[in-house]
Amino acid sequence: MAPPKLYQNYDYDCSRASFITIPLGTAGGLDESNLSSFLLTKKGSNVFIALDAGTIWAGVSQFISSSSKCSRFFDITYPSWATTVDQKVAWFIRNHILGYFIGHSHLDHVQGLIESSPEDYLSSIAFDFKPPINNGLLQILRSLLSPAQQQQSNPSPTILQKKSIIGLPYTINAIQTHLFNNVIFPNLPSFGRYEYFTLDNTVKYNLIDLVTVNETQKSSMKGQFPNNIQITPFELCHNDIMSSAFLFQDMTTNEQIVFFSDTGVPSGNYNCDWKEKINVVWRNIKIDKLKAIFIESSFTSNTSDSQMYGHLRPKDVMALMEPLLMKSQQTIPRTTSLRHVKLIIEHIKPLANQFYSRLSLKQQIFKELTDNNPFNINVIIPQQGEPICI
Numbered sequence: 464m465a466p467p468k469l470y471q472n473y474d475y476d477c478s479r480a481s482f483i484t485i486p487l488g489t490a491g492g493l494d495e496s497n498l499s500s501f502l503l504t505k506k507g508s509n510v511f512i513a514l515d516a517g518t519i520w521a522g523v524s525q526f527i528s529s530s531s532k533c534s535r536f537f538d539i540t541y542p543s544w545a546t547t548v549d550q551k552v553a554w555f556i557r558n559h560i561l562g563y564f565i566g567h568s569h570l571d572h573v574q575g576l577i578e579s580s581p582e583d584y585l586s587s588i589a590f591d592f593k594p595p596i597n598n599g600l601l602q603i604l605r606s607l608l609s610p611a612q613q614q615q616s617n618p619s620p621t622i623l624q625k626k627s628i629i630g631l632p633y634t635i636n637a638i639q640t641h642l643f644n645n646v647i648f649p650n651l652p653s654f655g656r657y658e659y660f661t662l663d664n665t666v667k668y669n670l671i672d673l674v675t676v677n678e679t680q681k682s683s684m685k686g687q688f689p690n691n692i693q694i695t696p697f698e699l700c701h702n703d704i705m706s707s708a709f710l711f712q713d714m715t716t717n718e719q720i721v722f723f724s725d726t727g728v729p730s731g732n733y734n735c736d737w738k739e740k741i742n743v744v745w746r747n748i749k750i751d752k753l754k755a756i757f758i759e760s761s762f763t764s765n766t767s768d769s770q771m772y773g774h775l776r777p778k779d780v781m782a783l784m785e786p787l788l789m790k791s792q793q794t795i796p797r798t799t800s801l802r803h804v805k806l807i808i809e810h811i812k813p814l815a816n817q818f819y820s821r822l823s824l825k826q827q828i829f830k831e832l833t834d835n836n837p838f839n840i841n842v843i844i845p846q847q848g849e850p851i852c853i
C-alpha cells in the first residue's frame with residue numbers, strides 16, 4: 464500500500480493572504496541544496512527578505528523553474544540577456560532579495576549567503592537595460608532618484624547595492640570573524656557588498672531602518688514593503704550557542720509573523736532556559752493577529768533528549784502552543800483556537816539510515832504534529848520552491 468500523502472495541505476488561494484513566503488531550503492542537514500532558508504514578502508510586493516540563508520541558489524532555481532507558480536504570485540522581469548536558468552537565478556537574487564536576517568551562525572543557516580555572495584550585487588549598469596526593468600530593487604531605486612538623476616545614464620546610486628546582513632551580536636560577530644574574514648571566504652562586506660546590522664535583543668526596529676537608505680528616501684517609500692514593518696529580535700537557546708527569533712509586525716494591520724531559527728532541548732547542561740526564551744517571544748504576540756509561526760521540528764518525538772543538541776520534536780513544538788495561548792496578548796473573549804495560524808515546519812533532519820516507519824520522515828513528523836493538535840493550528844510541511852500564502 465502506498466504511504467498516505469499526509470502533508471500536501473498547500474493552499475494556493477492567496478486572495479485573503481497578507482504575506483507570501485518562498486521556501487528556499489527546508490531540511491536540517493545532509494542535502495546542501497536544501498538547507499534552511501525562507502524568503503518573505505508582503506503580498507503585492509516582489510522584494511523579499513531572507514530568513515536564514517542555508518540554501519539560496521538552488522531554492523531560487525527550483526522556484527523560478529516552476530514558471531507558472533512564479534508568474535502567478537509575482538511580477539518578475541528578467542533582462543533580455545538572461546536566457547538560462549542560472550542567469551535568471553542570479554538576476555532574481557540581485558534584484559529581488561533586499562537583505563538577510565540570520566538567526567544563528569551554524570553553517571546550514573549561512574552557507575547559501577556565502578556561496579551566492581559573488582553574484583549578489585546589483586550593478587548600476589542595470590539602470591541602462593533596454594527595455595528598462597521596473598520591478599524589484601530597481602523599481603525602488605528608480606523611485607528614489609530625482610528626475611534629473613533619472614535622465615542620466617548610469618546614475619550610480621549608492622543605496623541598496625549594499626545588502627543588509629541582520630542579526631543579534633553573537634551571530635553577526637561569528638559571520639564577521641569566521642566566514643567573511645578573507646580566510647574562509649573573501650571579506651565581501653568590506654568591499655562594499657554588504658552592510659552588517661547588529662540588533663539589540665527585544666528592541667523594536669523599523670525594517671526600513673535596516674536597509675541602506677537615507678531619511679528622504681525612506682519617506683518616499685511610505686506604504687510599500689519593506690516600509691511599515693516592525694521587527695523585534697529575541698535571543699533563543701541552541702545548545703551551546705545563541706540563536707534568535709524574529710517577530711515581524713505590519714504596522715497598519717498589526718498582523719504578525721514569527722520566525723524561529725534553530726532552538727530547543729539541550730543535550731548537556733547549559734545555562735540557558737530555552738522554554739523561558741520562547742515565552743518572552745509569546746508575550747509579544749497579539750494572538751488574534753498572529754498569521755504564522757516558522758519553527759523547527761528536527762527529529763521525531765521518540766528521539767531521546769541526549770540526542771537533541773538544541774532542537775525540537777513534534778511533541779516539544781505542540782507543548783509550546785498552550786503557553787502561546789496563555790502568555791500572548793489575548794482578546795476579549797479569549798482566543799482559544801489556533802486555527803487561524805500557519806505552523807510552518809523547518810529543519811526536518813533527513814535520515815540516511817534505515818527508518819522504522821512506512822511513512823516518509825516528513826509524513827511521520829506531520830502525523831506526530833497533527834495527531835496531537837488540541838488547538839487546531841494549521842500545520843504545513845513546506846516544499847522547496849513552493850510559495851505559501853500567509
Ligand SMILES: [Zn+2]
Pocket residue numbers: 567569701725
Ligand atoms: Zn543550528
Ligand SMILES: [Zn+2]
Pocket residue numbers: 491499569571572725810
Ligand atoms: Zn540548523
